[in-house]
Amino acid sequence: MMGMLRQSLHELSVTTRAREFHELTGAVADLVTQSRLQTGLCTVHLQHTSASLLIQENADPEVRRDFERFFARLVPDGDPLFEHTAEGDDDMPAHVRTALTAVNLSIPIASGRLALGTWQGIYLWEHRTRSHRRRVTVHLLGE
Amino acid sequence: MMGMLRQSLHELSVTTRAREFHELTGAVADLVTQSRLQTGLCTVHLQHTSASLLIQENADPEVRRDFERFFARLVPDGDPLFEHTAEGDDDMPAHVRTALTAVNLSIPIASGRLALGTWQGIYLWEHRTRSHRRRVTVHLLGE
Amino acid sequence: MMGMLRQSLHELSVTTRAREFHELTGAVADLVTQSRLQTGLCTVHLQHTSASLLIQENADPEVRRDFERFFARLVPDGDPLFEHTAEGDDDMPAHVRTALTAVNLSIPIASGRLALGTWQGIYLWEHRTRSHRRRVTVHLLGE
16 A cells, blocks of 8 residues: 555543543544544553553453452552552552553554454553543554 | 655464464564565554464573463463353463463564564464464554 | 654664663653654564563652562572573573563654653663663654
8 A cells, every 4th residue: 555644643531430441442443433544553552650551352341350350369459579658559569560461552453443353442451449540642643 | 764654454364273372473574575665663463362472582492381381370271260261261361361461563674674683583372272263463664 | 634754763772780670761752852753653672582661650769679579579580480491590580571561662752752651761671680782673653
């Protein structure tokens, strides 16, 4: 393909209530639709260090509860290993959970849509136990 | 550099036989060569939630066996922690292993080749214990 | 936005002294400033398999010490599980730590700057216990 590539930049804001998964698939897909890009690249970046972006199964909510249980066991709140506790006993675990997952994603755009698999959803995974306002930057590129 | 940027989109299909590493370096490098891009960006996205893309050492196969052993211990099949077991006792571990690694990669293109380090290979890491057909989307951009 | 997109490719070289965090935020931000791109995408790729790129908190150094402690416990040096020991008892743990984090990052550029959050810094995380020379490729794209 050869043509005039163009780009656009967007911001999403999400208020999380607690440690939870917040689905972003629809909001990101809407930006792609509005851009009218047929082929391209969608980059999603989360501007925080204690929440993640995760592409995971969007069918059975039990999967996300199991994720929560696994990570709570792997990186327990209040672990005496951690010395950085001034911001709460869930803060350092939230940083580690973020490092073990991701804060940016790159998804091709094909036929005017995100090239996600059938079962793939995009989630913002809040790792802090209290409500936070989270900012997500979306960069779209293509033609 | 300034010129006319162009992009292209490609799909690779891989049939895995079992929990294993399947090297993709050659297939992705071939797409880059065929595109004749000299400078650019290669994005690789795996359309699944129970297999990963991993850039890792391509020299000693022992490294990949050690990876398998480490992840089998970290996220054991049949762990009673997991409630989502309807699709098999390796399904939820496969999701967690995927979350702990990645499903998309972004690799610059320099001098007409993927800017991988000497020891870096691109692998599709199948986390399910049975054969699956896996789809990979490759987006190339550059000039 | 519509205009003439352009790209450029850069290489950074870092000599690490030991297992440690080396901040790259300033070096990458300088490349963005010099490029004079106002809107775009910055991709950072590390050409190694035993060191990572990590976006994490840039305020309290205690956070990075806690990261080190957590990963040292999760993936201990000299773990008898590992058979690939010819390159030292910190080599296979370094590969695993790399797989659990990332070797490439994609960060949008907005208003002429990296769209990082207030507390986000970009780090090269050396996982080997001895000094290494590490190469990082930076791809900039935008207008």
